[in-house]
Amino acid sequence: MRSGFAIRPSSAPLLTADQPLLRRSRGTINRPIRATTPSPCLRLTTALAVRSDFQPDEARVPAALQLPVPPVSNFKIALCQLLVTPDKERNIARARKAIEEAAGRGAQLVLLPEIWNSPYSNDNFPVYAEDIEGVGDAAPSFSMLSEAARSLQITIIGGSIPERSGDRLYNTCCVFGTDGKLLGKHRKIHLFDIDIPGEISFKESNTLTAGKDATIVDTDVGHIGIGICHDIRFPELAMLYAARGAHLLCYPGAFNITTGSLLWELMQRARAADNQLFVATCSPARDTGACYIAWGHSTLVGPIGEVIAMADHEEAIIVEEVNYSLTELRRSHLPLEQQRRGDLYRLVDVHRLNSRGL
Numbered sequence: 001m002r003s004g005f006a007i008r009p010s011s012a013p014l015l016t017a018d019q020p021l022l023r024r025s026r027g028t029i030n031r032p033i034r035a036t037t038p039s040p041c042l043r044l045t046t047a048l049a050v051r052s053d054f055q056p057d058e059a060r061v062p063a064a065l066q067l068p069v070p071p072v073s074n075f076k077i078a079l080c081q082l083l084v085t086p087d088k089e090r091n092i093a094r095a096r097k098a099i100e101e102a103a104g105r106g107a108q109l110v111l112l113p114e115i116w117n118s119p120y121s122n123d124n125f126p127v128y129a130e131d132i133e134g135v136g137d138a139a140p141s142f143s144m145l146s147e148a149a150r151s152l153q154i155t156i157i158g159g160s161i162p163e164r165s166g167d168r169l170y171n172t173c174c175v176f177g178t179d180g181k182l183l184g185k186h187r188k189i190h191l192f193d194i195d196i197p198g199e200i201s202f203k204e205s206n207t208l209t210a211g212k213d214a215t216i217v218d219t220d221v222g223h224i225g226i227g228i229c230h231d232i233r234f235p236e237l238a239m240l241y242a243a244r245g246a247h248l249l250c251y252p253g254a255f256n257i258t259t260g261s262l263l264w265e266l267m268q269r270a271r272a273a274d275n276q277l278f279v280a281t282c283s284p285a286r287d288t289g290a291c292y293i294a295w296g297h298s299t300l301v302g303p304i305g306e307v308i309a310m311a312d313h314e315e316a317i318i319v320e321e322v323n324y325s326l327t328e329l330r331r332s333h334l335p336l337e338q339q340r341r342g343d344l345y346r347l348v349d350v351h352r353l354n355s356r357g358l
């Protein structure tokens with residue numbers, strides 16, 4: 001272990017590719033529904049009626065895009081669960097070291113936590129914010145990520161940092177390609193405003209402005225839909241990414257210890273299972289002395305909602321394989337896309353509808 005990060009072996013997938021998806025021996029799955037076979041004529045009528053009613057293509061407006069062939073069939077992803085301190089320089093140096101270690105362990109994609117360069121608080125956001133369109137010293141976190149991606153020739157989803165743009169602040173995730181260029185930028189679209197008396201009260205909207213765009217980035221390791229923490233609670237965003245042909249969803253996130261235990265894993269597994277794709281999350285490590293205590297437990301989830309690897313709450317680097325053939329396999333077992341009821345419900349991708357042909 002070169003850097004002193006705790007490395008936790010990944011837990012085994014709940015199901016592997018050669019295991020049956022559903023248990024066969026119990027329940028009603030294999031039981032005949034009818035005691036008698038209906039006449040061929042009746043069967044044909046039923047089949048036609050079902051087909052014309054279902055309209056699966058219309059359940060996504062515009063219609064879902066075909067899943068593009070990914071540029072790689074499998075690759076290693078690293079989730080760098082970092083301890084965040086008030087010392088910004090230290091945070092940047094520590095993140096750089098973690099990225100290098102992850103690349104040394106074969107990661108082609110590195111994911112960092114939400115707000116990793118600053119303590120997570122409304123007082124600190126303006127102090128640690130960077131103007132990522134500025135040059136040189138204006139954005140040391142941004143510059144480090146770009147340099148690391150280029151020199152290590154990996155893709156980096158740079159967690160998030162407070163971004164200053166004019167007189168506004170955003171919670172922003174920058175994605176860098178293997179040449180160090182910025183491929184895309186996601187500004188958190190669902191701000192985290194919560195008030196559970198006696199437990200937790202936090203209002204990101206006191207200092208931050210919500211982003212206006214869903215962000216899907218075309219990288220060397222596939223089409224990646226980006227959300228930041230609270231964004232994961234909104235299934236529509238993940239569905240929209242899936243309909244735009246995402247291979248993987250990445251959520252830098254800092255759930256808290258009140259909601260984290262019940263919901264952090266559940267949200268990730270639900271987004272993965274709903275959409276039959278991989279979901280990766282990355283949290284800061286837990287610091288019980290901090291004003292906001294992160295839940296930790298950065299996770300990689302596979303396309304039936306199975307946990308492939310999960311950190312505990314201390315600092316750690318998880319390096320794990322993403323194998324896209326599993327996505328194809330799961331979708332062939334259970335073709336949800338063809339079973340949708342466009343006659344009953346629809347998801348409208350407003351931007352794609354308006355811009356036609358995204």
Ligand SMILES: NC(=O)CCC(=O)C(=O)O
Binds near residue numbers: 229253256
């Ligand atoms: N930083 C966040 O968005 C936290 C979200 C969270 O904890 C939740 O319960 O939602």
